[in-house]
Amino acid sequence: MLTILDKYILKRYLATFTVMLMxxxxxxxxxxLAEQIGKMIDNEAPLNEIAYYYLNFTIYIGSLLFPIFLFLSVIFFTSKLANNTEIVAILSSGVSYGRFLRPYFIGASIIAIIMFVMGMFIVPNASKGFNEFKYKYLKKGKQDRVTSNIFNxxxxxxxIYVSSFDPxxxxxxxxxxxxxxxxxxxxYKISAGNIRWKEKDSVYELTSYMKRTLVGNKEVVETKRKLDTIFNFQIDDLTPVSYIAETKNLFELNSFIKAQRKKGASNINSxxxxxxxxxxxxxxxxxxxxIAVAVSAAKRRGGMGVNLAFGIGVAFIYIFFDKVFGTLAEQSGFSPMLAVVLPNVAFGIVGFYLLQNAKR
Structure with missing residues (x-):
C-alpha cells in the first residue's frame, strides 16, 4: 500500500514528467512547422494529411525523447525537494535511502510500461504515417529505399537480382x-531486360525474357520478347523502405526479421x-x-541550475554513445545486441556508483 510519502513523491514524479512533455x-x-511549411505549400499537402502528420509526429518524436524528458523531469523536481530541505527532513525522520527511492521506482515502472506498450504497438503505426508523409511531401523526389544493385x-x-529498381x-x-x-x-536461370508488376492482371511482365535450363550435360534455352508470369514474391520485397522495421509491431517485427534472415538480407542488423x-x-x-536522483538529491551550491546542466550533459553523452554503437551495428557488423546493451550497462554502472556516493 502506498504511504503519504509514496503518493507525494509519485505525484511529483508523474506530474513533472507530464508537464515536461506538454x-x-x-x-x-x-x-x-516553421521549418517545413514552405515545402508543404509547394507540394500542396492537404490540411487533413498535415494534421495526421503532426499527430504521428507527436507520438513518434515523443517516444524518442521519453527517456530524456524523464531524466530531466526527475532532476527538476528532486532538486526542488532538495533545495526546500524536504529530502533532509524525510531521511532525518528515520526513512532509509532505499525506502526513499521506492516511489521513484514505482514511477519508473509506470513509465516503463507506457514506453513498452507504445514502443511495441502504437509508435510503429505512427512511424509509418510520419515517414510516408515525409517522403511524399517533405523529401519529394528522394528515395526512401535502396534502388540499385539489389540482391535477395x-x-x-x-x-533474385536487379541492377536498379523504380518504386x-x-x-x-x-x-x-x-x-x-x-x-x-x-x-535454371531466368533473366530479363526488365521486370514490371501489372497490378490489373496480378502478373509480372518480363521483357527480353530468357530461361536457361540445365538438363544433364545439356543446356536448354528459351527466349521470348515478352512474357507474363507469376512469382512467389511481391515487387516491393525487392527493396523494402529504409524505415520498414520501425513500422512493424512486436509480432510483425519478429516475423519480418525471421523472413529476412531466411532471405539472407544484408541489412538484417538494422x-x-x-x-x-x-x-x-x-x-x-x-x-x-x-542517475537523476543520485545527482539531484543533495542540496548544492548553485541550486537547480547546476543539476539541470549536469543532466543535459549526461543526456547528450547517452545519445552520443547510443548513436555511435548503433552506427557500428548497422555499418560494420558489430553485434546489434551489444550496441544496445553496452550503453545501458555503462550508464547502469555510473548510476550505481553515483547512488552509493549519494547514500553516504
Whole structure:
C-alpha cells in the first residue's frame, strides 16, 4: 500500500514528467512547422494529411525523447525537494535511502510500461504515417529505399537480382532469378531486360525474357520478347523502405526479421537494432531515474541550475554513445545486441556508483 510519502513523491514524479512533455512537444511541433511549411505549400499537402502528420509526429518524436524528458523531469523536481530541505527532513525522520527511492521506482515502472506498450504497438503505426508523409511531401523526389544493385534470397533455393529498381513505376531492370536444387546445383536461370508488376492482371511482365535450363550435360534455352508470369514474391520485397522495421509491431517485427534472415538480407542488423532498442527502452527508464536522483538529491551550491546542466550533459553523452554503437551495428557488423546493451550497462554502472556516493 502506498504511504503519504509514496503518493507525494509519485505525484511529483508523474506530474513533472507530464508537464515536461506538454511543454516541449508543442515547441517541437511549432519548430518543425516553421521549418517545413514552405515545402508543404509547394507540394500542396492537404490540411487533413498535415494534421495526421503532426499527430504521428507527436507520438513518434515523443517516444524518442521519453527517456530524456524523464531524466530531466526527475532532476527538476528532486532538486526542488532538495533545495526546500524536504529530502533532509524525510531521511532525518528515520526513512532509509532505499525506502526513499521506492516511489521513484514505482514511477519508473509506470513509465516503463507506457514506453513498452507504445514502443511495441502504437509508435510503429505512427512511424509509418510520419515517414510516408515525409517522403511524399517533405523529401519529394528522394528515395526512401535502396534502388540499385539489389540482391535477395527468396528461400533456400531461389535468388533474385536487379541492377536498379523504380518504386514509382514498379519496375526493375536487368532482372535475374537463379533456382538451385537441394544439392546446391543450378537447375535454371531466368533473366530479363526488365521486370514490371501489372497490378490489373496480378502478373509480372518480363521483357527480353530468357530461361536457361540445365538438363544433364545439356543446356536448354528459351527466349521470348515478352512474357507474363507469376512469382512467389511481391515487387516491393525487392527493396523494402529504409524505415520498414520501425513500422512493424512486436509480432510483425519478429516475423519480418525471421523472413529476412531466411532471405539472407544484408541489412538484417538494422532490423535487429530496432527490435533490441524497443526491449531496452523500458530498462532505460530505471537507469536514468537512478542517475537523476543520485545527482539531484543533495542540496548544492548553485541550486537547480547546476543539476539541470549536469543532466543535459549526461543526456547528450547517452545519445552520443547510443548513436555511435548503433552506427557500428548497422555499418560494420558489430553485434546489434551489444550496441544496445553496452550503453545501458555503462550508464547502469555510473548510476550505481553515483547512488552509493549519494547514500553516504
Amino acid at each position: 511543454l516541449f512537444i508543442p515547441i517541437g511541433i511549432m519548430a518543425n 534470397q527468396l528461400n533456400e533455393n531461389d535468388f 514509382a513505376r514498379q519496375r526493375g531492370y536487368n532482372f535475374t532469378l537463379e533456382h538451385f536444387n537441394d544439392k546446391d546445383q543450378l537447375e 532490423y535487429l537494432l530496432v527490435k533490441y532498442r524497443r526491449w531496452a527502452l523500458p530498462v532505460t527508464a530505471f537507469i536514468l531515474t537512478i
